Amino acid sequence: MKVAVIGSNMIDLVTTIDRMPRLGETLEAPAFGMGFGGKGANQAVALAKLGCEVLMVTKVGDDLFGRSVLENFKNLGMDTRYVEPVPGASNGVAPIFVDRDANNSILIVKGANNALKPADVDRAAEDLRKCRMIILQLEIDLATVYHAIDWGERNGIPVILNPAPAAALDFAYVRRTAFFVPNETELELITGMPVTSPEEARQAARSLVRDGVGNVIVTLGGKGSLWVTAGREELVPPCIVRPVDTTGAGDAFIGSFTYYYLRLGDVLTAMTLANRYAALSTTRPGTQTSFVTREEFERTDF
Template sequence: MDAKVVVVGSLNMDLVARAQRLPRGGETLAGDSFFTAPGGKGANQAVAVARLGASVAMVGNVGDDAYGQQLRQALQTEGVDCQGVSVCEGVSSGVALIVVDAASQNAIVIIPGGNGLLGPESVRRFDSLLQQAEVIICQLEVPSATVAWTLARGRELGKTVILNPAPASGPLPSEWFAHIDYLIPNESEAEALAGVPVNDQDSARRAAERLRQLGAGKVIVTLGSEGALLVDGAGGRHFPAAKVVALDTTAAGDTFVGGFAAGLARGLSEEESIVLGQRAAALSVTRAGAQPSIPYLKELAP
């Protein structure tokens, strides 16, 4: 079966330590627990798409190490098409070192490994997957030239193109915006991209409007416990979030993006797809880890 969604992006093994608080510079803290789990924004989003009811293929790189084998197997177990996941000889797989505090906030250090070798030619080899897809998703954990090529190719093919600009530390290249149907940043990413301070719904709307002025089709700013804000040519609409007790916010944004894309691929409306992403993300934050926290469609209350 052809994949309706193709995710071009990163695969990481997450090494997760929990502690009462995040360490200060030069400080050694006693932690509470440790575990490893498959992650990476691209792989997380692919798993979310699969678990939330749409067919999906992944294009990315792993290293020739044990983590690479585990990352690939984790995707295959979920039914993700992995023909586009290549093994890079002589390098490690991507790794994310994550510390989560008692308030469920996290600090993350990422080592790109094979993700850093995902060049445009790596994606071009699997152009048939892009041609067959309905929705194409990119993030910013692989080289920017690869993201640029994929966005442009997605627009050329007439696909629905989603960019989750994470992690973002500054503005995007101006030529990218015209290729993006849905730009989905969180609050800090919207602020970095738009140059507008974001601390509430009104400021998030201003940032989103600025990003639309730069050329993005529609902007969805995820606001954590405050929900999500959709800004398009008709104005803005706020979608409140379900109230939950958060344990770990890792991969919540990825779950939302994957759920939203899965909804579009399944033929749901834009509104229904946003709500699907929100419901899945709300459940994900009540669980630990990245991919282990992503719910299956059958777990979501009707």
């Protein structure tokens, strides 16, 4: 089973804070660390750790960070033929601030990710045809995202679109995805509707379905996840844990959902397992380092 991830990679620069400083204020922070991140890379790593073959299509910087990202992908057994350095460009970075309650605030600097273009999708076409699904996010050029959706539709490869970070989207493309997977904040920004409860999430997701989106899955953090189609609505309950760091939990959900959906063929079962996998990731610090292997996951007793 092979899945393609066409998307971003970042180096996470993680600062643990007691609180965010006010404008002009300097505060001492308890800790700092670096790690591999980026929404595309995170989702790919979750898939790889679960045992899926992963074709990664991304751009890395012509710097130490970029070389480290490529080596990390190779160490995880990914197909890296389309992980290409951009001469003179810095790698993408993501400064992340995590507070005492495990909440996070994130900035992204796209760097080399901006250089991933539609032509890169075309160059990978022969290998993309061997994949069972394509996963996309919005940390790369939107034209590349739309081109990949077009390509997937023409070639019969279903697409999962994670609209993160949220952006104005052309729904002529969104309607052609197999699954549209926003979180609460992204759903609110995309629909212009409030999303402060599961019921409000239902209403906002229904508006997308009325606009022609076939499957909307909303990740609700500690409230579980929601699946809405034209004929069905299912709220999948959360897995209750004590979080340490929620960074990357949404990516853990998407990677694990994709793996179990392709393996088992059932959306609700895949969502239930993805809720558990994402919850488990929040009990460990870091992003990709918090993702576990399939063997570790399947022997974890919640």
